[in-house]
Structure formats: structure tokens, C-alpha cells
Amino acid sequence: MVQEPVVPEPRLPRAVVRRYALGSVGTGGFATLPGLVLIFYRTDTLAVAAWVAGLIVTLVRVWDVLIDPVIGAHSDAALVRCGTRARAMVVGALALPVLFVATFAVPPGTGAALAALWVGVAYLAASTAFSLFQVPYIALPAELTGDYDERSRLLGWRVAVLSLAILAFGGLGPLLRDVGTEYTGYLLMAAVAGLTIGAGLLISTRVAPRMPPGAAGGVRAAGASGAMAAYRAGLRVLRRSAAFRVLLLAFALQAVATGAMLAGANYVAVWVMESELALSLLFAALIAPAIALAPLWGRLAYRIGKKRSFTWASLLFTIGTLALVASAFAPGAWMYLPVALAGGAYAGMQAMPMAMLPDVIGDDAARHGEDVAGVFGGVWTAVETTGMALGAAALTVVLTMTGYVETSGGVTVTQPAPAVVGIALSFSLLPAVLTAASLLPLWRYRIDARARMDDDASKGRP
Template identity: 30%
Template sequence: MSIASSRSQFFPPPTAARLPLALQFGWGLGTLGLTAFMVGSYLLLRFMTDYMAMPPALAGTIFALAKIYDGVADPIFGALSDRARSRIGRRRPFLLAGAFACGLTFMLAFNAPVVASRAGGIAMLAGLLILHATSYAIFAVPYMAMPAEMTDDPHERSKLMSFRVVNGSLGNLVGGSATAALIAYFGGGLVGHRAMGIVMGLLLFAVLFACFLMTSQARMREVEATSHVPYLQQLRQASKNRPFVVLQASKLMLLSAAALHTASAAFFVQRRLEMSDAWLATIYATLTIGTVVAQPFWLWAARRYGKRQAFLAGGVFTAFVWLSWLPFGPGTPPAVIITIGLLAGLGNGGIVMISQSMLPDTIEYQYRRSGLRIEGSFAGIYIMVEKLGQAIGASLTGIALGLFGYVQAHAGTVMVQSPRAVLGITLCYSVFSTLFLLASMAIMVFYPLEEKTMTLRARRAVAA
């Protein structure tokens, strides 16, 4: 089917059926593994500076370049999954390969040898980070294309995404809290990081493999070779999908905010609050609890007031919570830390779930206006934007720490940081991240898609 002919008619949505609970749970496990993989990877920034003698600005730059490479590759993986043919579906073979790759590369990243040569260290870490990023893309891009195929009901997608958010929160707990606890359990320092990498790599494989197994009953759509749309034409189609473009611009700012906040968290707890990694684990745990508890409320709010309004409300709440860290430093009462963590989770549960549930809506809108089933390419662009946001946040964290005078260390040597360096950490964690969040909200104001107007907008797009 050509693009021109597909525009000559309107494609109504098929009837939707409720998704089995086991399928929703199983698909959500993929997010648990991916989030733990991603959040745990942010420890690499501190690992590179405090144990591999890498200057923070250089470490942040290498981290960002690996993310940019991954972002460029993501749409390609999406297009490959669109065209793949297999008796287990076009997406799930990638899930199987990605499960093995993610577990292995996480182990390798934290078990890189300490080398005397800076050039050798840079080359080694850059190579490991590229492998690390590629393994994430192999799993994540086809995985994010699946919801648009699994159901046609926007509210079923919201429920599916609520499972993703709950599992994402558990992934935050595993990637942030469990990693920190494991480092402490194995004695801390370089040895603790290496042991944590091995244990977490095995756990990540197990979780992602379980997602592969439990999605065997997911509805699959096979695309005939005669209906294949060239990759560049798919990108042009995406660029004409206004809801999708607005969503991606907003997500870029949102993920940059999250990356700044997450990448600086380990530094903030250790250097600003002067607490151990056990308290980093506590913050992630309270964030997880708040996010999970908030899901029924945000599902109700999205249905009652619309996804855009609910997202904006969650963004305002989260911005105030992030800024509330500013006055606190050494000696902060544990009750305050726990309270702020819980409140951050309440807001996070809204902005994450709602923004993610908008992606399959924009993909369905694309199908209704053109008749094209190119979910993988859209998911690839979505993940690409996610990686670019992570690259922006990670690189800005490293650059800011360098500008504020943060001193790197070798093999875990304890370095005393200046008040100016601690100020830079605090600004990254609280202020700079909030500014990016506000930018995301400003863009989201222009998101045009609502369930009750989706059909009408699609018909107008076809007519145009």
C-alpha cells in the first residue's frame, strides 16, 4: 500500500479486548529490567570518576556520546523489528537477544580493569559504553513498539502503561537502591562495584528473559512485504504527525531533567548530605513506594481530565518537590529525606505513566490517518529521543561538576571536595533538573491529541 493511496481513506480502529492480567504483568517486567539497567548505569558516571581516574567532564562527554550513538541506532532497530519475520512474532526475537546482551554488558561495564594509560582507559570505557547502549536498544525499541499492537483501546494502554510505571518504579528500586545496597554489602569501593555488577547482570538477564517468556500470548501483527514502507518515508510520516512531534519534544526535556536528577543523585547523597550509599538506597525506595501508590490516582486523573492536563499537574507538583531539596545538607533528619522521597514518587508516577501512555496513542493516530503499521519506527524514534535526553542530562552533569571544580579520584581514593563543587552537585540535582522539567511542561501545553477528538483529527488529517 502506498502512502498516497493510504491517505485516500480513513481507517477506523478495530474493536478492542481487555488484556489478560498475566500478559500485562509479563510485559511490564521488561520495564523493570530496562529501568534497573538504565538507573544502575548512572552509577557508571561516579564509577568512572572515583575509580577509573576519569575527569568528570570527560566522563560525562563519553557517557553522552555513547547515548547519542545509541539514539541514532534506535530507529534502525525499530525499522528492523517492523520487517522481521518469526514464528514467535516480529518483536520478541529482539527481546530474547536483548535479555542476554543487557545482562552481559552490565557485568562487563563494572568489571573494566583499571589502566594506567588515560588514552587506553578512554578507549576501553567508550567501547564498553557503546556495547552497553546497543544492548539496551536491542530490547527496548521492539519492546516499546508492542503496546500499539497489543490493544486498540486507549484506556487499556493506560492500564498497560501503569504496569510499566509500577515496574519502572521497582526498576528504580533495583537499579538505585539494590545496587547501592549490594555495593555496601560487598564491602564498598572498587571490589563492591565489581561484585554488584556481576550480581545485577545475572538479575537483569533473568527479569528480561521472563518478559520474553510471558509475552508469548501477545497479539502480533505481521506486515506483508508488499506493504513495506521505506525507512526514510517512515521518518517523513513521523515528522508530519503533530501529536508525536510535540510528545517527542516534551519527552526530550523531561528525560534531560530526569537524567540530570538521577546522574547527580549519588553525588548529592555522598557529598551534599554526607550520607552513605545506604541512604541513596532509601531515597530510591521511598521514590518507588510513592510512584506505585500514586498510580490509581493518576489513572483516574488522566481519564477524568485528559492526559495532557494530568501531566501538567504532575509536573508542577514534581518541580516543587525537587526544589525542596535546596535548603537541606549535612544532618538532614531522616524523616525529611523519606518524606521528600515519597512526595517525589507521587509526582513522578503521573508524569512518567502519562507521557508513556501517549506514545501508543500517537502511533494509533498515525494508523488512523494513513493506514501504515510502522510501530517499530515510531518506537525507535521515541527511544532515540529518550537516549538524547539521557545524553544531555549526563553530559551536563559531568560538565557542571567539572566547571564547579569537582576532583576525580583513582581506584576509590577519598577526595575532599570544595564547597563550590558541592554547590554544583546541588544545582544539578535540584535546580537545573527542574528547569528542564518546566521546559517539558511548556511544550506539552501544545499537545493536541485527546481520545474524544482522535477520530475527528485523523479524519481531518486524511482529508488534508
């Protein structure tokens, strides 16, 4: 019997890669600015207690856990019914800029309780709009290409743009915030950032595949039966895909680590390094190496595989953050060097798991005969955003336990020494421990070698 030759998948057009990557202008902006300034905005401008600020972030992320799997299941249903996932993405892209501005539009003189409620409600609505875009966006790579290396290329460029967006929003956002009064500065920052975020998201919606309604017949319309069906679909993919479970756990631990660092950066600049300018310099030190090295992580994955590349990135990040522990006792300009090492590693920690997720989705589809990429994307997004929020919440716990003093706009305070040490350790020791722990589940990931061998065989490579 003559075996039919396997035709390799075509290389993704550059326009598709560019448009998909541009979505990370928006996702990077929304992930960066709230994580960087929102808790600081509450504690040091609105005089909201640190534990209240942390509680609000946690409650918003609980909502994300509830809504993201539902959005993912409905995205799969929409793919069957309408032939595309783009509709929800467009709604989220249009709504997010307005809701983002509303989050930072608390009028001067508003009481702390009402201010906390205002920000909490607006941020919850903005997070919902973000999920409408983000969940289908994460599902797209598995549908854009089935090629192992093309997925690395696609996600590598996405991470390069993501890193550039983090640098731009993290570096320029605080500078815009410092224009005018604290209240008008935050509003200006939110308006400029919101418009930029919305533009990036809208451009990326054009990359979503469009098929005739009903053409994606292998997709189960899990969202058609309501929220409980969506949760059951999410639990089903967790139960049946061991690779998804271990990859998700590793990524979740690293999300907590990066969430703690992101939320702590503003505090480190002001109270540890005692310089407002240090915040922009910290971001430059963190993200500039990530931008430079993002394509190199893709090339490394081509040579040694995604799992091993992910492992090396995690180890380097652990080393960089562990070196920062000394900042609790001797802060200074030397901190930019280990931050740069962590930044270069961060690019790999983002690119590799996002390139591995489509492999997991493809493996599951091959084993079970159904494509539920939206369900995978919903669970992934819920866990990622929850991890980032838990990192921020961990910082607020440390601030509360060490006696951090909240303040309203324009009022100067002195922080107790334990609070300053706690801020430094939240930025260094906590991320190091969590990232090191993420290597344990990653060790059990098994798809990488098999996927690469199957892909090499399809391309006729030895």
C-alpha cells in the same frame, strides 16, 4: 442505512499485562544503575576526569541516536517478514547481562585512559543490546490493544513495576557495590543486576504478538533498504505527526531532568548530605511513593484524560524539585519530603506519556494507512536515552566548571564549596526548570480529547 454496531475490544488478559510489565524489571535496572553509578565509578574509582566521563556517555548516546531508528525500522520489517518483533528482543535480552558485567569489570590498577576506553566500549555494546529489546518493546502496546483505557492500564502496571525496579536497583545496587573492595564490589553488583535484568527481559519477550509471516501487510518494511531508509522513515513520522513532535519534546525535556537527578544522586548523598546511606534513603523516598501512586495515576487518567494527568504530574514534580534548591545552603533530612513529592509525581510523568504514545501511533496509522510502530519506538527510544545522557552530561559540565576533584579507589579528598553547591543545584534547580519548560509543548498536544471521545463512542458510553 443501519450503522453496524462497534464491538469494543476485549480486556487484556492479566498474564499479558504481567509479562509486559516484567520487562520493566530489566529496562528499569539498565536505566537506573548506569545512570546512578557509572559516572561516579569513573571519577571516584577509576580516576577518569569528569569531562571525559561525560564525553563518553554523550558519545554512547550519539550512537543510540544513530542505531535506534534503524532497529525500529528493522523491527517493522521483521513483523512483516516473520510475523513478530520478538527475535531482536530475545537477542538483546541474552546479550545485555554479559555486556553489563563487562562494563564494570575493569581490572584494578588499569590506567585512567585505558579504563575510560574499556568502560566506553563495553557500555556502548550493552546499550546496543538494550536497544534491540527496548525499541520493539515500546512499540508493543499499540499492537496489544487499541483501547484508550486499556493502554492506560497496561502502561500503569508497567510503571509500577518500573518504579519497583528503580527502587530495588537504586537501593540495593550501591549496597552490593560496597561489599568487598571497590573493584570487586562493582563487579558483584553488575553480576547480580545483569542476571536480574536479563530474566525480566526474557520473560517479557513472550508477550510480543506472533502472526503468520506477511499477515501484517500494512507495515512498510522500512528497514529493508538500509540505514538511510530508516532515518527517512523516522523523519517522515516526525514531519507528519504534530502530536508525536510535541509529546516527544515534552518527554525529552523531562528525560534530561530525570537524567540529571539520577546521575547526581550519588554525589548528593556523599558530598551534600555527607552520608553513603543517604543514597539508598533518597531512592526509597523517591520511588516508594511512585510505586504506591502508579495505579492512581491510571485512575486519574480515566477520569480527566491522560494529557491533564500528565500536566498535573509535571507540575507536582516541578514543585518538589524546586523546594530542593534550599539544599545547596541547608542540607538535611528534610530533603526526603520534597523528594517523596517528586517521586509520586514521577510515576505520572512516566505512565502518561507512555500511555499516550500508542494513541499517537494509532492516530497516525488511521490517518496514513500504515502501521510503523517500530519507527515510532526507535525515534522515541533514541530521544529518551539521549535526554537521560544529556542530563548526566550536564552534571559533568557543572562538576568541571566548579572544580570537582576526581579520585581513585580508596583515596579521600575534600571537595571545594562551589562543587558541592553545583551538585545540589544540578539535583534541584536544573530538573525544576526543565520540567516546567516541558509544559509548553505539552499544551499543544491535541489527540487526547478526540481519542477519548472516539473510544467512548465505540464502547457505547455517553
